[in-house]
Amino acid sequence: MDRTDVVAIHFKETPAHASYGWHTAPESQYVITLSGTLEFTTREGETFVVRPGDVLLAEDNIGIGHKWRLIDDQPWRRAYVVLKPGARDCFVAKKGG
Template sequence: MRAFRIQNDSLGNSYFEEGTLPEYFSIASERFVIETKIAAYQKYQHPAPRFQYVVTLKGKLRFTTSDEKQFILEPGIILVAKDIHGEGHSWEIIEGDEWQRIYIIPNQNADDAFVAT
C-alpha cells in the first residue's frame, strides 16, 4: 500500500519519504481512534503527538514539512507520522470540507514496516 512517512532529522526538522507498507502487515496497536473534527492548528507547524498511522477515509490534504516540501494525502494512502520532536508539519484540506481519518497507535518501539521507494 502506498504510504508517506514523516520523521525528524538529527536537528529535529521534519521531512518526508514516499514508500509503501507491505501487504498483510499487522500492527500490534495500543488503540484505534476515529476522528472527523478539524484541528485549529491544521495550517500551523506542529509535531505528531506520538508515532501513529493515519488512514484517511475522506478528504484530500496537502502536508508541508519543515523543509517546505509538500505531498498530497488522500484515501488509499497511509501516513506514518513519526515527527514527534521539533516544529513538525502542517496540513490543509484542499478538496472537500472535512477530513475523516483513523489513527492507529502502535505499541511502543514497534517497527513501522515502511519501505522507502
Template sequence: MTSEKAETKNYLKAIRLINIENDDCAFKIGKIPILQNINASYFFAKTDVSALEGIPHPAPRRQYVITIKGKLKFGVTNGETFIIEPGIVLIANDTKGIGHTWEIIDGDEWERIYIPLDEDTDDLFVAD
C-alpha cells in the same frame, strides 16, 4: 505525488513523516506490506479539522493515519509538500521539533483513523 497505486498488489502506498537534523521535519515516500500484524493497543477516529489545520505541530505519538475521506496537502520544515488522500497511508513519526502542517485542498472534511504504534513497534515502512 498522486494517488497512483503502489507498485505491486502486496503493498499499500505510504508516506512517512520523520525528524531529521535539528528536529526539523521531512518525509519519505514508500510503501508498507499488506497482511502484516502491527503492535497497536487501540485506534480512534476523528473528523474535526478546526484545531490544527494550517498550524505547525509535531505528531503527538508515532502512529498510522488512515484517511477515509478528504484530500490534504502536508508541508514540512523545508517547504516541500505532498498530498494525502484515501489509498495513501501516512506514518506520523515526526514527534519532535516544529513538525508539519496540513490543509484540506478538496472539500471541507477530513475523516481519518489513527492507529498509535506501541513504543518499539516497527512501522513496516519500505522507502522507494
C-alpha cells in the same frame, strides 16, 4: 506475514476547508485518510497531496513537526493507528505515487 504492534485506534473528523499550523505528532502512529484531500507540508519543506486511501507514518514528535490544509470540499475523516512504543514498523512506502 509481518505485523506491527499497536495500542489503539481512534477516528477524527475535521470540517472541509480547515487547516492546522505547525504541530508535532503526539506519538508514533499511522494516519489513514478515509475522506478529504489535503496538502501536507513537512518540516523539511516537502509538500505533497494526501488523498483517501493514503497512509502516513507520523513520527515527527520533536521540532516543528508538520502542517496541513484541506484543499477540497470534503471533511477530513481519518483513522489514527497508534504504534506500541518500540514496535517495529512494517510499513512499505509507495514510491512515485
